[in-house]
Amino acid sequence: KSKGEEDDDFQILEYQAQKGNAAAMYKVGLFYYFGLRGLRRDHSKALSWFLKAVEKGEPRSMELLGEIYARGAGVERNYTKAFEWLTLASKHHLYSAYNGIGYLYVKGYGVDSKNYTKAKEYFEKAADNEEVGGHYNLGVMYLKGIGVKRDVKLACKFFIVAANHGQPKAFYQLAKIFHLGVGFKKNVPLVS
Structure with missing residues (x-):
């Protein structure tokens, strides 16, 4: 057993999960x-617990199953399964x-082909519901002109929202934009 498995709180949680508590299964x-x-x-144990939690009606596990399959964490990477799990999770808001x-x-x-219009729609849905990653990814789309007209100022607005919610990659993008003067007058003191 690892140190964590001997933790009293974890043992109680695991006991509840073994007795069929879906929320406990998700947490384990x-x-x-x-x-x-x-x-x-242990990604294979995580996968097992998430699958059990889904069987008991715990939707939050669906999202993580999507991530597991997208990353290939403890399983063979399978984008089609990732898309299916994420779609199920999105139906639970x-x-x-x-x-x-x-x-x-x-x-x-995991989809028929690249589709920037659909990507933008999903990032907007995420951002509209205060999901930081949605703001960040919209920023990337506008910064690089991926499926949209390049708009550095709009990208910065999305990065600022994401940064204000603690997204480290958004801080990096903003620093890079101001340091290199991308779309703005170069402002190294602002970055420092």
């Missing part, structure tokens, strides 16, 4: 997926699933 899956509280990361679906459309993974 999170513990294994992220390696929380000293628990050794799990807004970060919208962001995941948008990403799959941008890359053309």
Whole structure:
């Protein structure tokens, strides 16, 4: 047993999960997926708990199953399954699933082909529901002109919202824009 498995709180949670509590199954899956509280990361155990939680009606597990299949975490990478799980999660209004679906459309993974219009729609749904990743990905689309007319100022607006919600990649993009003077007058002191 790892240190985390001997944790009293984890043992209680795992006991509840073994007795059929769907929310506990989801949480045990999170513990294994992220390696929380000293628990050794184990993606195959996380997958097993998330699948059990879904069988018991816990929709939050669907989103993580989508992520697991998209990343190939403990399973063979399968974008089609990732898309299916994320679509199911989005039907339960799990807004970060919208962001995941948008990403799959941008890359053309698990879908018929790249579709920037659909990607933008899903990123907008995510952003409209305060999902930070949606703001960040819209910023990337506008910064690079992916499926939209390039608009650095609009990209910055999306990056600022994402940064204000703690998205580290948004801080990086903003720093890069101001440091290099992309679309703005170069302003190195502002970056410092």
